[in-house]
Amino acid sequence: xxxxxxxxxxxxxxxxxxxxxxxxxxxxxxxxxxxxxxxxxxxxxxxxxxxxxxxxxxxxxxxxxxxxxxxxxxxxxxxxxxxxxxxxxxxxxxxxxxxxxxxxxxxxxxxxxxxxxxxxxxxxxxxxxxxxxxxxxxxxxxxxxxxxxxxxxxxxxxxxxxxxxxxxxxxxxxxxxxxxxxxxxxxxxxxxxxxxxxxxxxxxxxxxxxxxxxxxxxxxxxxxxxxxxxxxxxxxxxxxxxxxxxxxxxxxxxxxxx
Amino acid sequence: xxxxxxxxxxxxxxxxxxxxxxxxxxxxxxxxxxxxxxxxxxxxxxxxxxxxxxxxxxxxxxxxxxxxxxxxxxxxxxxxxxxxxxxxx
Numbered sequence: 001x002x003x004x005x006x007x008x009x010x011x012x013x014x015x016x017x018x019x020x021x022x023x024x025x026x027x028x029x030x031x032x033x034x035x036x037x038x039x040x041x042x043x044x045x046x047x048x049x050x051x052x053x054x055x056x057x058x059x060x061x062x063x064x065x066x067x068x069x070x071x072x073x074x075x076x077x078x079x080x081x082x083x084x085x086x087x088x089x090x091x092x093x094x095x096x097x098x099x100x101x102x103x104x105x106x107x108x109x110x111x112x113x114x115x116x117x118x119x120x121x122x123x124x125x126x127x128x129x130x131x132x133x134x135x136x137x138x139x140x141x142x143x144x145x146x147x148x149x150x151x152x153x154x155x156x157x158x159x160x161x162x163x164x165x166x167x168x169x170x171x172x173x174x175x176x177x178x179x180x181x182x183x184x185x186x187x188x189x190x191x192x193x194x195x196x197x198x199x200x201x202x203x204x205x206x207x208x209x210x211x212x213x214x215x216x217x218x219x220x221x222x223x224x225x226x227x228x229x230x231x232x233x234x235x236x237x238x239x240x241x242x243x244x245x246x247x248x249x250x251x252x253x254x255x256x257x258x
Numbered sequence: 259x260x261x262x263x264x265x266x267x268x269x270x271x272x273x274x275x276x277x278x279x280x281x282x283x284x285x286x287x288x289x290x291x292x293x294x295x296x297x298x299x300x301x302x303x304x305x306x307x308x309x310x311x312x313x314x315x316x317x318x319x320x321x322x323x324x325x326x327x328x329x330x331x332x333x334x335x336x337x338x339x340x341x342x343x344x345x346x347x
Contacts, residue, residue: 054308144311237327
């Protein structure tokens with residue numbers, strides 16, 4: 001495709017799409033306008049019906065829980081795909097100890113980095129746990145908390161080095177966390193059907209408004225999301241890091257070029 | 259509040275432009291992380307703490323880290339094949 005043809009295509013697409021876009025942008029509510037009707041309805045319904053203070057969690061796990069189930073499996077599929085792609089010819093072959101690419105330099109770390117990581121790592125993990133368990137009370141939830149937990153393990157990598165990190169993180173546990181989290185979420189959808197309720201109907205007691213135990217089934221779904229996200233992201237980091245240290249790399253040069 | 263929002267919009271525009279203009283991949287990653295932090299502050303100022311938390315966890319920590327590691331992997335492979343790597347415009 002020549003550049004001229006591309007520009008002509010771009011021009012045609014712009015001519016077709018711009019009027020519609022301009023019309024839509026013109027009809028948007030003003031910046032900083034009052035909350036839309038949907039938001040007002042949510043604000044009115046959720047505290048009364050579900051005893052939950054964090055509306056975003058209530059939408060994600062209850063009112064539109066089915067969407068989150070789809071996203072959960074989207075994440076699972078994306079991470080599975082990445083892992084398959086990165087493992088390549090290493091296949092199922094996994095080790096619990098660190099592998100290094102021969103000739104790869106070990107960069108020395110300054111003591112300040114080690115100290116900072118040892119201090120900040122546990123605190124960050126604690127903060128991640130806080131975000132996870134307070135999903136229905138304060139901003140945050142399983143996804144955000146899970147990513148924070150995964151980042152917390154990376155501080156161990158930064159402070160202790162790759163082999164130290166691999167001593168903490170076990171690949172099989174990560175698989176179990178990722179798959180188990182998604183399974184837990186799916187079971188949260190199916191279990192209410194056993195007692196004659198609808199799919200993902202919130203059948204558990206709702207608890208007290210603004211209390212840690214509020215939201216009923218949402219808490220379990222939230223835990224599933226946290227497990228899946230934390231396991232999935234850490235697995236992703238592990239595969240990316242492992243690839244740079246592929247032990248049988250330089251045996252067959254030329255295969256690595258792709 | 260009236261000063262903070264325009265200031266944050268300017269910062270967002272500046273950091274976003276910086277991501278595009280910086281050509282060295284290693285520095286670009288830090289520009290992306292900076293942009294993520296600015297966006298997180300903007301979301302907080304616009305009273306969207308949930309989105310801000312996601313942004314700071316994913317946009318300012320996870321994604322730059324993945325990019326950094328990927329870049330490390332590319333550099334590690336380059337040592338052997340530095341000679342036969344043709345540059346195509």
